[in-house]
Amino acid sequence: MSDPRLRSVGWGVLLMGSGVLLLLFEFGLLAPYSPLVQYILAGAFVLAAIIFFGTFARTPADWWRVIPGWTLLGLAAVLVMSTLAVDQRWLGATVFFGLALAFTHVYLLDRGSRWWALIPGGFLLVLGLVIGVSAWIPSINMLALLLFGGLGAVFFLLFLLHRRQWWAVIPGGVLIVFAALIAAPEGSETSPLLRWWPLLLVLAGIVVAIRGGRRTRPERMEVNAARPAKRAQPQPGKASGAAPLPSARGALGEYTQPAPGAT
Known part of the structure; x- marks a missing residue:
């Protein structure tokens, strides 16, 4: 799908389908088919995450793709853990861990300009730990x-x-x-x-x-502009169309001769 519109429609359909399946799972309508449904959904999320990471590897400028990639991996881990005897609070913490890994990945891609990713990544990690530890x-x-x-x-x-x-x-x-x-x-x-x-x-x-008081103000750059050329005063007894005599000392930017080609 090279057309961006088709890609958007495809991802929208995938997200809607995943949401419908998760709703059916939450209301117990898929309980007779458990744990097969969880494994299928987890595999679909892993496949979608691989696609996001693959497109990021092809175009590293689209660094945002690692965020849904790690989020989908976290959701896949939650689905697999739901088939085991794991406390529900650790399931919620796993989602936060996936998001924390996403922002950590963003920070490691460019530590100089993306320092801001440490804040949401650290916050999500702390929230996940608090939620998980609350079980104990x-x-x-x-x-x-x-x-x-x-x-x-x-x-x-x-x-x-x-x-x-x-x-x-x-x-x-x-x-x-x-x-x-x-x-x-x-x-x-x-x-x-x-x-x-x-x-x-x-x-x-x-x-x-x-x-702030110790900061030195940036020095202003001085620009020395050339003085405007002075018009020569016409002397009595000379024709008004005669070219003015050049001054003894010209300033930068002055041009006292007739324009080229003028007669």
């Missing part, structure tokens, strides 16, 4: 600690890998402080100290202001 850790406070601490660690990882993105320390520090607030038990000696966490924002503002 029932404590809400502990899960919140893992969530905020993990999100803060993502920003610090961005700063460590790309020092120019120094701003990442600010949201990372705030999230780490939130994690510390959650971890601190009620009535402990550290709780009053943690109430001063807004001072971190004040310090961050001071750092940003000082950093």
